[in-house]
Amino acid sequence: MSKDAEYDSKINDRKGYLSELAIANNKLAVANSALAIANKKLTIANKKLTIANKKLTIANKELAIVNEELAIANKELAFQNEEKDKRAAELAIANQELTFQNKEKAKRAVELAIANKELAFQSKEKAKRAAELAIVNQDLTFQSKEKAKLAEELNDLAFYDTLTGLPNRRLLIDRLHHALASNVRQGCESAVMFIDLDHFKDINDTLGHEVGDLLLIQTAQRLESCLRKGDTVARLGGDEFMLILENLDENPIEAATKAKAIADKILAELNKPYQLDMHKCHSTVSIGAVFFDHQGNTAEDLIKQADIAMYQAKQAGGNLIRFFNPKMQESINARITLENELRIAIEKSQFHLYYQIQMDSDNRVLGAEALIRWTNPEHGLVLPATFIPIAEETGLILSIGKWVIETACAQIKVWQKKSQTRDLTLAVNVSAKQFRQKDFVDQVQSAVQRHAIPGNLLKLELTESLLQYDTEVTIAMMKALNKIGVQFSLDDFGTGYSSLQYLKRLPLDQFKIDQSFVRDIATDNNDKAIVKAIIAMAQILDIDVIAEGVETEEQQQLLLGKGCTLYQGYLFSKPIPIDQFDALIGRFTDS
Template sequence: MDFSPSTQWNTKSDGHADTRHLTRATRFAYIGVTLFFFISLTWNLLVTPNSAAFISSLITLHLLVGGAFIGAIHHFRKKLLYEFRLRRSYETALHAEEEYLHQILDHVADGVAVFDVQGVPLYLNATAYHLFQSASPKPQLSIPEIKNKVFNAQGKRVLKNSELPQILALNGERVQGLELSLYDLDTNQRISLLANSQPLMGSDGHLEAVVVTYHDITASKRAESELRLAASAFEVPESMFITNHSGIIQHVNQEFSTMTGYKPDELVGSDSEILASEHHSNDFYVEMIKTLESAGRWEGELWCKRKDQKQQPLWAKITSIQTEKDKESYYLVSMVDLNTQYRKQNEMIARAYHDETTGLPNRTLLLDRLDQSLARSARSGVLGAVLSVEIDHFVNVNQTLGHLIADRLLKELAERLKRNVRRDDTLARSGDGQFTLILNEVASNQDIATQSAIAIAEKFKARISRPFHIFDHEVHVTSSIAISTFDGKNITTESVINQLDTTRKAAKEEGINSIRCFHPEMLSKVKRQLSIENDMRIALQRDQFSLFFQPKINVKNGQLSGAEALIRWKHPQQGYIDPSYFIPIAEENGLIEQLGEFVLREVCCRISIWQRSGLRVIPISINISAVQIRHDKFINSVNSILKETGVDPRYLEFEITESALEQNFVQIKRTIHSLKDQGIIISIDDFGTGYSNLSYLNEIVIDRLKIDQSFIYKLTEQKRKSPVAETIISLAHNFGMTTVGEGVETKAQFDFLRELGCDEAQGYFFCKPVSINIFSDLLKNPQVNRAS
């Protein structure tokens, strides 16, 4: 069925064809009647007597009856022709009425659709046809095509068949103002509609069809959206109002109402002069109007009078707007409270130059204040001083107690330190656990200035050392304080900061809770360290590092039981550099990871060579830095080298110092467990000199304890057994660990260790560290000859 407007509901019949059929039927009736009577007359004449009277009567009878039949047929034909003409006239009028009705419906702006009791469309007017059918011609519009194009009001979901307005109406529901949407296939735009439905009842009272009207509300929805957008744009966090050309206020936003103290209904309809301030003269307003009329906008400082009659400075922007509809001019006025703006600017400056946690000046403001202090000292000739206070192991507080407690600790620290600060001085937070104090014009004499700075440092130190009660925790911390004095002449801010950094490093080297003053010779040490650092990088590239091995001896049988790999650096100009000097530098600048990887790779390669040469392989121990083991990539490096060289992990022993366990114990514990799972031996080096909390022995599986050589030395110095060494050996054996005495230099020390039950020993008494070639020869003979 075609639902185009030009072919819908065409019920007109063909009247001319009916007339032609009637004429043809009448002609056949005439001929039939004539033949019937002629045959009857002929038959009766042949089978009956042929008297003249009888023949005359018979003929007369047939003529009368035949004429009557023909007359009846003629009468019936005339009546039928009349009925046909009457019906044709009625149908023509009905068709004309339908065409007229269709024309009217096709000119209706709303879509009109008629559906039968099955929900099948019977009629669509032109508007509905174009709503549901694309512009491309189609022979018909099927139900699925209609249904699949109908979405909910938001256009996000295709309506189910049961949700369509015609189906809802067929189910007895009242459909009034149902909002839905379509998509125009040509423009890909969403069309919003309001649907209403009305049932069509037959004469018998039964439902015969449903009429659904569709009202296009796309434009109104767009206008409504634009109005909401305009309203929301007007309600910005900026004071705004609109006046007409005469200055009568038409609209105000909430921000302006709040700023002035007036309610919106008190302003709308009032003259804008209600806001005029006596701060400006009449000439000011006259010039403003002239600028608006000539340029269409004005901007500048404008004072406004509030409802409480107080005057406040504003930065105003006035724009002239002319509407197209009524050609009337309006003025849009936007204002910013300069007091609020100044306050916000000051707050932003404060945030930019102050620490958020403590409220103290930050490093940026500190450097500016130090510049001022240097200039002040240069003018007056009076020395100033800078104190750098660093909380020892502050990172441990963060890791163990959390950032919340750490931040609270910093706040309380700042409050304590401020009590010893003069109004003229500056206390700032310069780092994560660092505070810096600038002392202006301390003394004219260098010694007095230094002593005064030290006195303040001692007060800081005392205040910091007192316990902090934070929530349910009692926190104890210590500090390392660096001091640098200056006279403001021939020195820069950067130089002072460098002096502090150098002095702070020296203070940390002395140990925790120390105070250190800057001396010029410190700079030469720093320069030497920088030189060593650069040379170290070159040495790694040019293979200037090598390995030496110090044997370990089984105390019971005197045989070679292991060795410790020691890195050596032969500098091209300076010769061999003591590892105790360059290793700390490598740990500080990050080169320790490359050095550690070099040692591990060299040891694994050497073990692989010994295995292929048929030599006896013994465990080789490697010193692992705390910097290495607390990084996840250390495990990856170990696994990669083991896989590359094919060495059995059982021949590797990693020595970790007790002090390393203090730094991120959780991470180190996880790393050690991973190493142990592979079969690598784990030893604690310098046991007894570092970490005092021995609970880690219950949490980490340790294979060996190395007794620090300071305890071995006391064996002969005190001429008696060392209770510490004896305790360490007993402790180790109780935990199922073996022990190694390091730094054995005399026979007496060795004998003492043997009496105490120590398992292994190493030191110059047996053998000094030797090169790879010499150690390879030692592997051929397990019995080590003791040094004389």
């Protein structure tokens, strides 16, 4: 190969190479421009990426913030959840509390309903009370007008007796103080008189308290009419009046004569019959008088001495006057001694019973009346008339009476053991005070039961005055005792006020004709008529009659003739101790 060929080949090669290079350059240029474009694109893309990155960073930052916020929110949520749980727990407790409160509310509602009812009732009561208050107000208005009047009346009440309008005890004592003081100055004789109505209690018990009050009013008026202007007549209370007779005379004998004349005038005036409502009555008084003695006796001393003198007038039968003398004081002291001795007698069991036989017209023994006796260590045997009235006055009769019933029941029990005495009845006196005890029925019932005796063998003797008082209660008590068989006899029959009307209501088994009618039955036509009437009354009421105080066969025959077949009296026997009585029974039953 020549150099030129070589060259040419080389040139051709180069040229080929150059063209390839040019192509390559072109291609490169294209590629470069493509690269440039691509670069530009990349740059743009990068820029976009950068922007995107920036955005991402921002977004990330925002996300971080959001996350933080979320974390905070979560914490908050967790906290809130905790709070919610707490709240839920609290709510549960609150619910329980609410349930409890609801229950309480329901209870309260019931209570409120009740309270409402109560309120409604109270408001009604209030309305009533308001109405009442309105009336009371009216009354008060009226009363305030009356007050002045009342004050006056109160003054009267303090010094005057409301029933009779006479000065009362307070004013009397005041006047007596003045009278005593002026008596010392004037040296003139003055006196006080104590006046007490005889048997006022009987009128009160039989005709009622209203009639009793009328009697007191009329007595007061009559007393005033008997006195001079300056004299005082006062009512001490009950049926007791007192007079102050001032300046009777300077001469003591003249003064005594004048006082006696005034007392006689009073006795006569008060002796006149009284018209008390529908009833015509008769009443008397006992008067005790005492002179001011210038020896420093107080008003109270004088009242006491006049009272002692009045008591003596009463003891002497009433309807008379007694002037006080120191001997009377002695008798009062004796009475006080007797009372003390009676108390000792109860303590030391100094009482015993005597028995007085009761017979029928065929000479059969029916039983006995138990009569109390007191063996006083100093005075020996004391009869009941001496001590029963004092026992009644002092209330000692209650324990004495209880002892009598106990002893009588014990005696019936002893009689039960013998065929001879098994059917004997025993009559026992019962005093009014004793019968009026609240537990009297119990006392008798338990005595009968304790001694296990047939109740029909015990007979209680009651007096008329006792039966007329508080009749309904009396009947109930008698019926209660009747249930265990206890019998009742009306003692001293004929001496009091008795009408068929009330007698027929009483569960009585026997009338006992008082011995005062038996005593003169042979000679006194009045007594005969009374005995006949008593027996007729008993027959109508289908009641037994027994006569007491039968001393003679003539009396017995007269009584038998009138239809009285039961007797008690000295004709058969006096009251005797139990051993003698047992012997007496033996004699009667043997014959």
